[in-house]
Amino acid sequence: MDGILYEAQRQGRISFYMTHYGEEAMMATAAAVQPEDVVFGQYREAFMLVYRGFTIDEMVNQCFSTDLDYGKGRQMPIHYGSKKLNFQTISSPLGTQIPQAAGAAYALKLSGQQACTLCFFGEGAASEGDFHAGLNMAATLGCPTIFFCRNNGFAISTPSSEQYKGDGIASRGVGYGIDTIRVDGNDVWAVYNATKAARRIAVEENKPVLIEAMTYRIGHHSTSDDSTKYRDRKEVEERAQFDNPITRLRRYLENKNLWDQEKEDSWRKDVRKEVLTSFAAAEKRKKPSLQHLFTDVYDEIPANLREQQRELERLIKQYPEYYSTEEFASS
Amino acid sequence: MLSKSIQQTCRLAPLLTKCRGYATGAPSLSGIQQGVAHSKLLKRAPEDALRSPELAHLSATHSETKKMNLFQAVNDAMSIALTTDDTAVVFGEDVSFGGVFRATSGLAEQFGKDRVFNTPLTEQGIAGFAIGMASVGHTAIAEIQFADYIYPAFDQLVNEAAKFRYRSGNLFNVGGMTIRAPCSAVGHGGHYHSQSPEGFFAHVPGLKVVTPRSPIQAKGLLLASIRDRNPVVFFEPKCLYRAAVEEVPVGDFELPLGKAEILKKGTDVTVLGYGAQIYTLENAIQLAEREMPGLSCELIDLRSILPWDIETVVESVKKTGRLVIAHEAPKTAGVGAEIASTVMEHCFLNLEAPIQRVCGWDTPFPLAFEKFYMPSMIRCFDAIKNAVNY
Numbered sequence: 001m002d003g004i005l006y007e008a009q010r011q012g013r014i015s016f017y018m019t020h021y022g023e024e025a026m027m028a029t030a031a032a033v034q035p036e037d038v039v040f041g042q043y044r045e046a047f048m049l050v051y052r053g054f055t056i057d058e059m060v061n062q063c064f065s066t067d068l069d070y071g072k073g074r075q076m077p078i079h080y081g082s083k084k085l086n087f088q089t090i091s092s093p094l095g096t097q098i099p100q101a102a103g104a105a106y107a108l109k110l111s112g113q114q115a116c117t118l119c120f121f122g123e124g125a126a127s128e129g130d131f132h133a134g135l136n137m138a139a140t141l142g143c144p145t146i147f148f149c150r151n152n153g154f155a156i157s158t159p160s161s162e163q164y165k166g167d168g169i170a171s172r173g174v175g176y177g178i179d180t181i182r183v184d185g186n187d188v189w190a191v192y193n194a195t196k197a198a199r200r201i202a203v204e205e206n207k208p209v210l211i212e213a214m215t216y217r218i219g220h221h222s223t224s225d226d227s228t229k230y231r232d233r234k235e236v237e238e239r240a241q242f243d244n245p246i247t248r249l250r251r252y253l254e255n256k257n258l259w260d261q262e263k264e265d266s267w268r269k270d271v272r273k274e275v276l277t278s279f280a281a282a283e284k285r286k287k288p289s290l291q292h293l294f295t296d297v298y299d300e301i302p303a304n305l306r307e308q309q310r311e312l313e314r315l316i317k318q319y320p321e322y323y324s325t326e327e328f329a330s331s
Numbered sequence: 332m333l334s335k336s337i338q339q340t341c342r343l344a345p346l347l348t349k350c351r352g353y354a355t356g357a358p359s360l361s362g363i364q365q366g367v368a369h370s371k372l373l374k375r376a377p378e379d380a381l382r383s384p385e386l387a388h389l390s391a392t393h394s395e396t397k398k399m400n401l402f403q404a405v406n407d408a409m410s411i412a413l414t415t416d417d418t419a420v421v422f423g424e425d426v427s428f429g430g431v432f433r434a435t436s437g438l439a440e441q442f443g444k445d446r447v448f449n450t451p452l453t454e455q456g457i458a459g460f461a462i463g464m465a466s467v468g469h470t471a472i473a474e475i476q477f478a479d480y481i482y483p484a485f486d487q488l489v490n491e492a493a494k495f496r497y498r499s500g501n502l503f504n505v506g507g508m509t510i511r512a513p514c515s516a517v518g519h520g521g522h523y524h525s526q527s528p529e530g531f532f533a534h535v536p537g538l539k540v541v542t543p544r545s546p547i548q549a550k551g552l553l554l555a556s557i558r559d560r561n562p563v564v565f566f567e568p569k570c571l572y573r574a575a576v577e578e579v580p581v582g583d584f585e586l587p588l589g590k591a592e593i594l595k596k597g598t599d600v601t602v603l604g605y606g607a608q609i610y611t612l613e614n615a616i617q618l619a620e621r622e623m624p625g626l627s628c629e630l631i632d633l634r635s636i637l638p639w640d641i642e643t644v645v646e647s648v649k650k651t652g653r654l655v656i657a658h659e660a661p662k663t664a665g666v667g668a669e670i671a672s673t674v675m676e677h678c679f680l681n682l683e684a685p686i687q688r689v690c691g692w693d694t695p696f697p698l699a700f701e702k703f704y705m706p707s708m709i710r711c712f713d714a715i716k717n718a719v720n721y
Contacts, residue, residue, distance in 0.1 A: 038467060072500040081499045088466060089499035093490045099456045100491070103463025103471070110445060110469070111418070117463075129483070133456030140451055141460075296501045297536050299560040302589065302638040305536075 001056060004275045005063060009223040013283065014063045016077045020044055022218030023150055025245035027051060028188040029118065032195035036115040038104050039087045040097040043078055044150065045120050052085040060278040066285035067329040072292040095121060095128030098147070102134045105143035109206055116144040116202040124155020126169045135208065139176045144202035146195065147210045150185065152217035157230040173210035185213030186245040216243065286329040363617050365708060367610050372594055373545055373577040380547060380578040385587065389580050396578040401571045404546035404579050405434045408553040409472060411583050413442045416470050421447045423457055423474030431476060432513055432572050458484035458510065462492050465505035472557055478514035478566055479523040492562040493537030506560030513569035514542070515607055515659050516705060521698040527660035532564050533637045533669065539588055540636040542566040544609040546579045551586030552634060559588055568607035591640035593647065597629030600653040600718050603644060603670065605633040608657050608706065615711035626719065636666055644670065645677045652683035653718040657706045662690035684721030687714035
């Protein structure tokens with residue numbers, strides 16, 4: 001899916017995309033937590049949704065801002081959210097989800113649910129003040145939260161050597177009084193085991209855990225970024241070839257006779273077909289109804305917004321050649 | 332229109348001796364009894380407390396009232412919220428022992444340390460934590476110790492809380508969160524214990540911004556804010572915490588958000604403010620009506636700054652043709668600017684004089700010069716006079 005949607009952006013069919021290349025082993029976190037655990041992501045966590053049953057259709061409709069997008073076409077592509085899958089809607093500001101995850105965990109604890117929150121962020125976002133706030137609050141207030149840092153070596157163009165001087169992110173956890181572990185982020189079993197143990201500590205002992213998964217961002221930061229401007233293409237190729245989480249898992253499965261080239265080929269074909277089918281359907285769909293420009297700012301539309309909505313309706317009527325509404329669903 | 336005679340008698344009459352800040356409540360200027368302590372707007376008798384049509388429904392069932400100052404009324408509102416909603420919690424810096432302004436006194440003892448608790452000293456953390464709790468359906472009542480220190484939480488409030496419902500297509504919302512913060516001048520607060528930052532938040536679609544003028548208002552508006560299904564920033568004028576005392580209904584009641592209140596009917600000029608400024612305006616009106624016999628001012632308490640009650644204000648200005656707006660925050664791009672331009676759009680043909688704005692100067696809030704910074708009774712009086720004489 002990353003491959004096809006990345007290409008779709010290159011062709012100008014969607015406005016923006018971010019791939020997960022090199023960080024696919026984080027999928028194991030999804031397997032290690034429970035459906036009732038609430039996820040707060042950064043933006044490179046589509047694997048969690050895939051694991052929990054979010055369909056390719058649902059993702060594609062979000063990226064294309066169709067009338068089926070749960071977010072009603074208001075946010076950029078890949079800002080997914082799913083109430084039924086306990087996945088809080090992604091927002092762009094970095095690190096903001098960290099103290100939020102602590103607060104949500106505190107609420108889960110008070111309500112007596114045997115559940116935790118799982119909060120993802122990159123090593124760059126960990127430089128934000130919200131990282132400090134969130135971890136300190138979670139520790140002092142006993143919040144069942146798993147703080148999961150994807151340390152992939154780069155925050156856009158900034159290498160981690162310019163991001164921090166200490167021993168990565170994990171070394172900070174101890175300072176907050178948080179149980180902490182660093183794992184090989186390209187090893188699904190290591191990621192799985194650490195997350196599973198962290199969940200037990202969080203839920204049974206009502207305290208946070210910090211996991212730092214060391215990995216490498218093989219793709220560009222986003223479709224708006226050309227990473228060859230700041231790092232050696234050869235280094236990327238080497239990492240992709242010699243320490244690739246997918247290849248590593250595949251070898252494991254092949255050794256156990258659980259996977260082979262035939263299964264690989266047929267699976268690739270099926271996924272490709274499914275993505276392309278969703279893709280074609282999404283391109284034909286209308287955008288969300290224009291009324292949703294004004295709904296959900298508040299629970300009810302206040303008078304000033306009603307008036308602005310009427311003003312836009314008048315403008316649309318008066319200048320139809322400028323304001324084409326054909327591609328938007330009627331309400 | 333004002334009669335000629337009123338305009339002619341308008342003059343700045345014998346100003347008297349000492350002039351002290353309203354917080355001290357000194358009766359000093361031109362015989363006007365200045366200050367909250369002398370306000371006729373506070374309900375000092377139980378029967379007055381329930382006279383407002385907004386509270387009429389209470390008189391049948393819970394007519395009992397109790398004398399409370401503003402911090403006690405805020406405390407009472409939170410106590411009711413914690414009693415009626417099992418998911419409600421109260422937290423912030425130093426709230427556990429009762430809060431630096433005593434607003435959370437006794438709550439930790441009554442409701443337990445899990446529901447009323449101290450946080451580390453981090454405003455962005457407090458706001459983010461509140462958002463997180465509300466995002467899973469709980470009620471979070473968070474305190475920022477002074478409104479001056481709300482800026483570290485600005486990102487969480489503006490980018491996160493305000494946009495939570497909209498950006499998720501209403502999958503998620505943080506309607507259960509309320510941020511309380513003591514605001515405004517206190518006589519000696521200097522730069523960082525005096526600010527009125529409501530204007531910053533008035534520019535943020537998705538937030539509600541509310542400020543009360545009295546204990547009854549504080550209780551009713553805070554309960555409404557806590558229960559409103561949108562994130563609310565609730566600014567409490569700290570100079571009123573102890574100074575404003577009235578008979579407050581002991582029952583569970585709410586006052587409507589988004590509705591201004593006409594405190595005094597008048598026909599010649601609309602005078603508009605909110606929070607503690609209401610008492611300064613009350614005094615300015617007394618002075619103006621005494622100095623300009625026959626003058627009739629209408630006093631409006633905006634109460635909700637976002638969304639604000641355009642209809643009530645516009646209706647009033649259509650009647651009076653004149654508008655004076657006063658707030659402590661600096662003038663440029665303040666809330667007054669928004670009100671003035673909106674009223675101009677709606678009342679262009681009714682306006683008899685330029686809209687007057689009496690605000691803090693465009694400076695940081697100064698310590699030694701506070702009296703000269705404030706939109707004082709004299710400045711408000713002068714503005715009413717200018718509007719009337721134009």
